[in-house]
Structures are given as C-alpha cells and as structure tokens.
Amino acid sequence: MKNASELLEFDAGHLWHPYAALRNTPARFLARSAQGTTIETADGLKLIDAVSSWWCVAHGHNCLEIVEAIRKQSEKMCHVMFGGFTHEPAIELGERLVKFLPKGLNKIFYADSGSISVECAAKMAVQYQFAKGHPEKCKLVALKGGYHGDTAGAMALSDPDGMHTLFRGIMPQHYFAERPNCRADEPWDDRDFASMEQVVAEHEGEIAAIICEPVFQGGNGMWLYNAGYLKRLRKLCDEKGILLIFDEIAAGFYRTGPRWGMEHAWGTPGAAGKDCAADVLPDIMTIGKALTGGHMTMAACVASEMVADVITNSKISAFMHGPTYMANPLACAAAIASLDLFENRDYASRVAAIEKRLRANLEPLRNLENAADVRVLGAIGCLELKAIPTSDDILRVIKETGVWLRPFCNYVYTMPPLITSESEVDRICEAIKMIGQCEPGPVCDDEFHE
Template sequence: MNLSNHETDSPIWRPYTQMKTTPPPLKVVKGEGVWLELEDGRRILDCISSWWVTIHGHGHPALAKSLYHQAQQLEQVIFANFTHDPAEQLARKLLTHLPDALTRVFFTDNGSTAIEAALKMAYQYWLNQGETNRTRFLVFEKGYHGDTIGAMSLGIGCSWWEPFRPLLIEMDTVPFPATFDDDPEVEIKESQALEQIESLLKQETYAGIFIEPLIQGAGGMRMCRPEFLRSLQTIAHQFGVLMIYDEVMTGFGRTGELFACSKSGTTPDILCLSKGLSGGCLPLAVTLATETIYQTFYSDDASKMFLHGHSYTGNPLACATGLTSLNLLEQTPQRFRALEALHRRYLETWLKGHSRIEQIRVCGTIVAMEIITDQTPGYFNTIGSELRDRFLELGFFIRPLGNTLYLMPPYCISDRELESMYQVISKVLDT
C-alpha cells in the first residue's frame, strides 16, 4: 500500500477535507450526551451536534434500545413491494406535527437524496399535467441543498460548487435577505429580494422555488425573518409556483419550534427532512408533499408513477429510531425551546461588544456571528481552521464555516456546559 500523506495507517479519504494539509483525525471511542471520548482518554464537548444530526446527544439509551429491538425483528426490506410498522408509524406521527396540507411521505436516506426527490417530484408534477415547459427553478444565493448533482445545481449560489459548474442544471438565483440582531436594513433587503423574485416570475414560467426556511446552514448560518417567508409564499401562490422547503437542517427543533414552517406560519408544497429525523443514529430522510401533488402521480398510466427510489428507502432500523426520536421531542419540547434564551444570556455575559465579532444572530438552538479578519469573508477564510484547532486544544469541537462562528449543541446540554462554550470563545478571541 502506498499512502501519499501523513495518515500512513489509514486508507480513508475524508469528506470536505484537504487530506494533504489537515491534521490527523482524532479517534473517537465513545459518545455520551454532549461529550465525545477520544482514544487517548480526552473528552471533547460536541458543540455542533456532529454536523447537526445528534439532537438528543450521543448514546441516548432510548434510541439504542429501539435500534436493538428493531434489529431483532426486521433490519431491511425492499420498500417498493412491502411496508412495515416503523415506517407507517413514523410517517403518521410526522404528519401530526406538520401543516394539514402535507399528506404524503416519501422515504429516502439522506438530505441530498431528499432534495433530489423534491426536484424530480416538482418537475414531474407539472409534466404529468402536460406542462413540459416547467423546467426552471428559483434558488437563493449562498444556499446549500446537498452535494449530489441536482442538489448542487439548486445550491449554485454556493461558492463550493465552482469546479462542478459545467455539470450542473441551470437555475436562476435571487438574493437571500440575510439579517442579524438590530439590522437597520432588514426591511429594505426583504423588499428588494421580493421585487426581484416577482420580476422573474413575470418573465419566466417556473416549476418551483427552493429555500432553506429561516436559516441557510452551510452557506454561513444566514438567517431571514418569518415575515419574509410569509411574503414569499403569497407571491408563489399568486404565480402558481411550488414552494419547496429544505428543512434538512432546520427541522426537529433547531429553530426553537419543531419545524421552520410551523414557526413562520407557512405551508410549503414540498418539504424535505433529514439529519435529526433519526435522532442522529442512522441515515434517514423524507420528502413530503401535498395531496394535490400526489394525485397527479396516482394514475392507471405506469409512466406517471414517481420514478425515484433507493435500496435503503424506509429502512426499518432508521425508522424505528426516528419514531423514538420524535417521541422524545414530544416529551421534552422545553429542551429545544429554552435554548434561545440561554444563548442570548451568555452572549450578553461573554461576548457583548467584543471587537472581533459582528452580525450576531440567534434562532432557536442556533447562534452565529462573523469573525472580523483582514481576509475575504467566506468559507475559505483561514481563520475557520485556525479557530477549530484552537478550540480542539481546549476540549471543544467547534467547526467554523470560514469566518462564520456558530454553535448548534445537542438539546441535552446543561446550562453550565453551554456557558463554557461562550467562555472558551471569549478566551480564544481575546488572544
């Protein structure tokens, strides 16, 4: 074996990592609550829920128990011909927490594939009605929807995808009215974005509008107001265009309510969910649709079926943990609803007026801010990797998006543990 970099004992090629320059990975042997235990005995506080999926914390006994019991019953079965209780129960329970117009649940296995399903579903919805010209979508600048080809195309406003631009489907990009605490121009930005969207809708017949509601995640934790989503929905209805929500990250309590659509009082035509859906245990995703959309596929004509699917669609193990996770969210909603007030308390105590940060914003369980540097702002600003390494040395896993520093902890975090995150941020920024 000929390994070309310093990770001479591993053949693994890691995601979103420059393998030549990155430090060796830390080997985790156990997770418990908000803590990760390393092979050398150190403990690291997981401040971002391991890429935003571990909403209840690591090693939750209820999730482990449901996984164990389901593994003894049924681990996997083809979902085109069969069904099973975990999927049926999870689908029905999900629908009780979502707008009444959403009635159908299509299972996939991760956020990118949920988005791919939504993209194809929206296009085929129009095609099944004989509208062959509905091939274009409106998307938002700096949006991120996943890293498969269709999902990258929807996130064409994200700078990451420049190398792949020749492979992507053409989309029309509009401004995202990103805001922050005490933003004096928020209404102007919203008005300008809505004007541009309306202008494009008058010129072109679109299939749909994709948006990460309330928070753009990987694009920099950029936040918009519920008022903007309500205005956007009004315009979409006016022009007969599908509203498609990517709640892969914002779902399951992240915004302070179970779903961003509920918090904003809006109803998408198609909704994508993943990440926290299984409580962080296993890959699982769903794409939900209205009955109106579903009925255009419900036909004696086989060519009108939804032409999409995956081997692990509706995996019983993942669905079982998803059902348990949703039960936990129902039983302890105060855990995710209380975090915004705590974030604001510790921001006031430890970071208010700090000379190195600006544009602080908070939504539910998520806080974000911009680190002021001499470099160009964005994902490739090197301050991100410098801060990540400094935080790790002090026992905290915080992974900035370039110069965007954010926290997204598991809901089981204690007040003391949360405050310690702010203390270490203050300490590092002071140096």
C-alpha cells in the first residue's frame, strides 16, 4: 500500500482538481475519513466541514441511515438502465418527492447532477414552447450574478461576466437582466424589476422561459436578494406566456431557512403546498445537492402538470433527454433515506439556530478594515472582503482553527451541514474572522480563489 506522500505525489502529477492548475496547485489535504461535520486527513488533522463539501452534505458525512440504505440496495441491484425498465427505488422516491415538493410540481425527470437538471429544465422549456407552436421561442432569460452549473448549457445561463467567459464561443447565447439589488433584509423596491421588464419587452417573441436561483445566488457571488422579485417574475411570466424556472439546487432543502427558497415569497412559509400562493410557484424547478444528503450524485428536474401535458400531447411527445445513470438505484435509495431525515428532523428550527449564531458572530465583522459586506440567511453566512488574503494565509488559518473553508474570489463563506452545533458555528465564524484579518494578497493566486 502506498503511503500518503506517494499518493499525493501521484495526485499532483496526474489528477486535475476543480478550478485548479494540474501541477501548480496540488491537493492541500489527503482525506482519510469523514463523519458528521468532520473530515479527518491522513496526517490526523480534523477539520470541520464549513462548506458541506460544496453544499450537499446536509445531514453530515457518512450518515448511518443513508449509508445503510445504499448498502442494502447494493445487495439487490446497483444499476439498470431506465430505458425500458423501472424499479422500486425510483418509484418510491418519486412517490416521496411528489409529497415533499411544492403542490402541483409532480412530474419528475431524474438527472445525474445539478448541471444536467438545469440542462433538462432549459430543454423542457424550449420543447414546451415548440409544442405550443412557438419554435421561435428558444431563448431563456437569466440573471447576472447567477450560477447554474458547469456544463455548456448551464454555463450559458450563468453570469455572462463570471467564471465561464473563456467558453463563450461554445455556449448558446441567451439574455440577461441585472441581478436583483434589493437585499433580502430590505423592503421590496419595485424599481429593482425594471431591468427584467426591459429585457422581456425587447425579446418577448424569442423567450421560452426565465430562470433564477430563488433568493440566493450562490456560486458567482453569494448574493441574497428580496423575495418580492419572485412575485414579480411570476406575474410577468403569466402575462407574457413565458415559463418560470426556479433553480433550487443550492437554496432548497432548508438551506435558506424554509424547505424551499421560493417559500420566502409565500404568504406564510410552511409545509409544502399548505400555505403556498399559486402566483409564486414555478413551472419547472431543479433540485440536487442535498437530495441524497451528499452521499451519491443525483438531481431532478420537476415540471408542473401543465408543462408535462403540453409536451406529452404534442407531435413529439417524448421529452428528448436520457442520461445513462438516470434513476440509478443506489442514488434513489440514498435520496429516500435523505428524505426520511428531512421529514423526521426539525431542520427548520436547526437552521434558525444556525442563522442566529451566524448573525451574532459575523455582523461585528463589518468593522474589519478589509470587510466590504456581511450577508446571512438561514445556514448561509458570507464575509465579502475588499481583497482576499494569500492562499498561504488561508491555509494557515485552516490548520490553526481546524475549520475547512474554501473562499472564492472575495467571498469567505460558510454553508455548514444542517447538523452543525452552535459551538462548531462559533469556531467556523472565528476562522472566517481570522481570514478577514489577514493582510490582502495577490488576486486569485490559486485554487482557494477560483
């Protein structure tokens, strides 16, 4: 068996990591095990996972209930193609999701990842308009500052001036409105919707759908905006015959407080469907990340009956997409176990406690000399800096505090597992503070800055 140094040497020479150079940015740590909120490295360092391993490990690492569900399913069937076959885990998960999702969103297309579910949503919207006799409606409107994934179609709907500018030549061209500037903690200002109205007015005849991340723009700026924007979007889409897509991959599963990010626009946030005003439901939504509790890759694109009926009753009745690992039984089993936990644990209260602790710890950081802003909503906390410290300083803070943080650009953020204790939240915030107190360094000098 190879020792840790030999493993890391091979990794550095042959394995690419996310948003990193192949040879100049070797992996910082060799993970040996993970349990609950903690990742342990090969050299014995224990790190609180303050970013839920990119926002998906909602119930904690190596959750016993999910691991056991995967084990049991592996004894029966690890995979079978979903074309021509179905199976009990896919059916049971579908039944559970129909009850768990907002009322009326009950036609489910299983996908491999969040990016693929966004691709499916865009294709579904275009196929819907084609079926309605509007093939010219093949463009989408998205928000500047948004992030929807790394595949070509999803990149095309993400911030046009964000991290994917290198690939403009291979991406389809869509339309973009200015991001909502009315913050989540401010009163709604209807002038914030003017840019979207203008874009739709100029291109109405070409637009199949509008897509947004409800209240929380994640990977391009950690921005939290007023839910009044969602109400105006729904009204505009209804008036213009445009579909509305909510990308709940990051905001869903209690991350922002309620079960779904869209619930911030409902009259009284509550259980799915019970308090939901029909004017703030999307026609299509995407879910992923925490769907399996971060234990398997899986996502879903979910449509309303209206959207599904129009496509199904058209000349081309099949929805034209089909991933190899669609409805993988192991992933379905993991998702069922994850839903059990979401339904049986009071995550709304847990997230409220995390939010209270984040606010208490992070709000005072506005006074740091290098601080540009502080934003908190649910189990999301972000310290925006005027300039980011060096990667060496960030690494030093991680090792000194035992907290795994992965800042990007000027954003030092946390999205911890929903089981994170108050004392662990305090440790996370102390690490964020220490990074904020470091001297600024070169901009984006390696993978910590993406």
